[in-house]
Structure formats: C-alpha cells, structure tokens
Amino acid sequence: MRPARPEPPRKVARPAHAAGRAPNQVRIVGGQWRRSLLPVADKPGLRPTPDRVRETLFNWLGQDLAGWRVLDAFAGSGALGFEAASRGAADVLLVEQDAELVRSLNASRERLKATALRVQRGDGLAVLRSAVPGQYDLVLLDPPFNSRLAGSSLAAAARAVAAGGWVYLESGEVAPEPPEGLRLHRQARAGAVHYALFQAA
Template sequence: MANRIRIIGGQWRGRQILFEDAPGLRPTPSRIRETLFNWLQLDVAGSRCLDLYAGSGALGFEAASRGAKEVWQVENHPNACRWIRDNAGKLATSSINLVERDVSTFLQGPARAFDLAFLDPPFGRDLAGPTCELLETAGWLSVYAKIYVETESNRPLPVWPDGWRLLKAKTAGEVAYSLLQRC
C-alpha cells in the first residue's frame, strides 16, 4: 500500500504524492516543509534546486510546485525512484529531473551550480557533513546558494564548510533542521 504526502503550497497545493515504505525513508513532515518554505519564500521561484537523498521527493516536488525552474532529485533506491517518476508523470511536469545514483557518486561527477540544495540523508550514517563538504568543494552551489539540511536531533550538528553561515535552525522530535547560506 502506498503512503501519501500532500503538497502544501504553489500550483499543486493539495495534490498528493505517493511513495512506498523503504528502510530509512522519512519524508519531511508537512509542518517542517511549511516552515522551510516560509524561510525560502522569496528564493524558490525561478531557482535551480538540488534534492539529494530525495526519498519520497517531497522537498523537490514542493519546490517545483512553488515555481522552481529546475529540480534535480538524486536517489538510489529503485522503488523510491519509481514513485518519483510516477508522481512527476501524474503532475505532468518537466521541471523534475531524476538521477538514479548514489549521492556521493553523483557529487563526484561534473558539477552545475544550484541556487538551493536540500539534504535529508539517512539517519545514523553521518552523511550530512561529508555531503555538504562535497557540495562546496566540487562546485555544486551558486555564489549565495541556500542549503537545507536535516539531521538527528540527538546528535551534534555537522561542522559546516568554511564560508557557510547558519541562517535558521529548529528541532521537531527526532529531526534537527537547518538553513544555511554560502557567503
């Protein structure tokens, strides 16, 4: 049976995206997505977004719904990829681009600068810090890019790359979430 998440804003507001349970899959809850997109309200329209560890695709679909010009979702779980593809088809969007690959392998490939990056890596694997470092050193971010990161609330935040500034941070249950910006 498929799970459902409702898109909370933009042209697809109220539409549901479907996804299947998978080990470690934790779609960003509506309350956190609403807070995040309130923080980003002036930054999404016309932006290029990179959704790493896309999972259900909730963050990328929310960005596309709110006018992101281009959204690249990177995910390596075959079932999650199938659901992202199906949901993009049902929404009849050409702004969603799916890359079926491991995030670290993807980030070691040819870089293109993105305005927004969403990182929601699997918990318990300490992937946030190394992924942020790869984003920075490999040229994946535009000059003043904003980066959203979800981590476990019971663990210390990663050390952010030099030149990144913490703009906002909150916790909700087991999730700590942060918005950063390259300076």
C-alpha cells in the same frame, strides 16, 4: 436469568507505520500542486520531511523560487524536491538510489506534469561531488535517517551551491559546524528531526 455479557472487543493489530514508520502518503503543502499527494514506500531509513518542517523551510526561503536550480540529493519520497518545483523552480533534479523509489518519483512527475523536474538514479553524495562548482541555487539534503552522511554531504554541497545560494540539511542529529564557504542561517528541531538552513558566502 441475566443476559450473557458481551465479549470484550478484540485488539486490532496496528498498521506497521503506526509504530513510527513513514505513512503511505505525504502532502505537498504549497505552490501550484498544493494538497497533492505523493506516495511513500515502506523503506528502512525513509522518513519524509514532516509538513510543518517543509512549511517552515519554505517560509525561510520565501515562497517564490522562480528560476532556481535545485538539487534534491537524497530524494526518497521526493517531498522536498516537489515542493521546490511546486513553487516555480526552473530545474529540479531528484537523485535517488533505490530503483523502486525512482519508479515512484517518475510516476509522480508524470502525473503532476512536472516538466521542470528530473529524476536520476544514483548516489546523491557522488552527484554532489561531481557537480560543477556553483551549479545550484538550492541543495536539499535529507540523507537516510541515522546514515551519518550529514557532514560529508554538507561539505560537498558547499562546493556545488552558487554564491548567495542555500543548503538545507535534515538529519537525526544536530547539524555539524558549517564547512568553509557556508554560514548557518537558521536551525530548528521537530521531535527527532533536526533541520538547518545554510547560506553560501
């Protein structure tokens, strides 16, 4: 008598983020907190900047941001702002509207003892528009994916950034034409992510 055939393995349900959602952690790629992990909540439109994109951005900027004033206007996981603080930025403001994400950002700030980093709950675009002209050396713009905030946030950042400073924009579409006061420095694409770095005149 033949032995019974083993049952075929059952299909295991994939975790939700395997279908294109954000993983539950993102890794800081450089600076004093290199390899430290930041939690990522499962939120609509939240897509943390991929490691290789962040690495490219800080290669463009230079790895030493000592003394820089930085605004991360749509902080989300905080990956971009924490990268800037990790590389020595003197003052980094993370702005986030979601209360749960604000709590998570504050917890990461305390865990890493990131004293140069502040977290503010609010509307990133409104904070940009209310900034003192030339207040920041670097403005990081990664609005919720497909939110169509790229153009308006870039225009607001052009006023908030200091002469010679930088504005980084990441979105699901090709960067718009730079507003008056900014010039395109570099741009690239990684999958569905388009990213560009502008410099203030």
